[in-house]
Amino acid sequence: MGRKSKKSGKLFIVSSIFLLLISIIFLLAYFYFDTEIHKTDKKNGTIIKLKEEKNVLLTSKKEELSKIEANITELDDLETKLFNTKKKYYGTIKELEDQIISGKNDKKIAYLTFDDGPYYNTYKVLDILDKYGVSATFFTTTINGENCYDKKDTNCLVLYKEYVKRGHTIANHTFTHAIWRGLYKSADSFIEAVINQENQVKKYADGYKTNIVRFPGGSSTAGKLKTSIIEKLREKGYGWVDWSAQDGDGGSLKSTEEAWNNLKSSINQDIEVILFHDYSSITTEILPEAIEYLDSKGYVMLPLFYESNVINK
Ligand SMILES: [Zn+2]
Known part of the structure; x- marks a missing residue:
C-alpha cells in the first residue's frame, strides 16, 4: 500500500x-x-x-x-x-x-287618612280598603324604624311599595315624629325631619316624591313656629293638612262604640278629611262599617293630592 x-x-x-x-x-x-x-x-x-x-x-x-x-x-x-x-x-x-x-x-268627598305607619297592622287596613275599592292617604313616619313595631321580626319598609301598588297616596308625617323630643325645636329641625322622611319614601317606594305634610300632633302643636315652618314647606313645594273628622284612635279609645260616636259626631261637612291611625285595632275593626256608613251618606272616598282644596299651600 x-x-x-x-x-x-x-x-x-x-x-x-x-x-x-x-x-x-x-x-x-x-x-x-x-x-x-x-x-x-x-x-x-x-x-x-x-x-x-x-x-x-x-x-x-x-x-x-x-x-x-x-x-x-x-x-x-x-x-x-x-x-x-x-x-x-x-x-x-x-x-x-x-x-x-x-x-x-250634591256629592260629598271623604278623604280617609291613616297616620304613623307603616305598621304590620297596615296590611289589614290595606286589605279592607282593597275589598271596598277605596283609595286613601297614608301619612308615614320612620318612628318605628325598619321592623314593624307590632311585629318585631318583620320588615315594615316593604309597605311603602305596597301603598303605591294599591293606588294610595303616600304623604309625609316627618321622619322622627318626635313631638316632645326636638321636632319643634326650630323650623329647620322640622324641615329636616320632613326631608328625611321624603328620602325614606323615595328610597323604599321607587322614587315616589311626597308633597303633602301633616304636622305630628296637628299644626297647632308647632305653636309660634307654625308660620315659619309653613313658609319653608312652601319653598320646598309642600302643602299641609290637618283633619276635620276622626274616631279618636290617637287618644285613649276604649271601645268600638266610643270610636263610632266620635266618628259620627265629627262628620258634618261635604268634604271631610278623616283621621285614623294604622296601628289602631279599634279602627281596623270599625273600618268596613265606617266605609259603608260614609258610602250610605253619599260620600265618595278618594286619595289626597297636592292640588286639592283641602291642602293648605
Ligand atoms: Zn302622628
Whole structure:
C-alpha cells in the first residue's frame, strides 16, 4: 500500500463526517422550522376561533342591549301615560271639589287618612280598603324604624311599595315624629325631619316624591313656629293638612262604640278629611262599617293630592 492510497482514505472519512454533519444540521433545521410553522398555524387558528367567539358574543350583546333599550322606552312611555292618567284623575277630583264647594254638585268627598305607619297592622287596613275599592292617604313616619313595631321580626319598609301598588297616596308625617323630643325645636329641625322622611319614601317606594305634610300632633302643636315652618314647606313645594273628622284612635279609645260616636259626631261637612291611625285595632275593626256608613251618606272616598282644596299651600 502506497502513501497516496492512505491519504485518499483519510479524505474519504473526513468528507463523510462533513456530509453527515451537514445532513444532521439540515434535519435539525427542518424539524425546527416545521415545529415553528405548526406553532404559528395553531396560534392563527386560536386567533380566528377567538375572533369568531368575539363576534358571536358581540352580536348577542347587541341584541340584548337593543332589547333593554326597547324596554326602557316602553317603561318611559308607561311612566308618561301613568303621569298623565294621574293628572287627569286628580284634575277630575279637583273639579268635583269645586262643584261641591260652589253647591253645583250634591256629592260629598271623604278623604280617609291613616297616620304613623307603616305598621304590620297596615296590611289589614290595606286589605279592607282593597275589598271596598277605596283609595286613601297614608301619612308615614320612620318612628318605628325598619321592623314593624307590632311585629318585631318583620320588615315594615316593604309597605311603602305596597301603598303605591294599591293606588294610595303616600304623604309625609316627618321622619322622627318626635313631638316632645326636638321636632319643634326650630323650623329647620322640622324641615329636616320632613326631608328625611321624603328620602325614606323615595328610597323604599321607587322614587315616589311626597308633597303633602301633616304636622305630628296637628299644626297647632308647632305653636309660634307654625308660620315659619309653613313658609319653608312652601319653598320646598309642600302643602299641609290637618283633619276635620276622626274616631279618636290617637287618644285613649276604649271601645268600638266610643270610636263610632266620635266618628259620627265629627262628620258634618261635604268634604271631610278623616283621621285614623294604622296601628289602631279599634279602627281596623270599625273600618268596613265606617266605609259603608260614609258610602250610605253619599260620600265618595278618594286619595289626597297636592292640588286639592283641602291642602293648605
Ligand atoms: Zn302622628
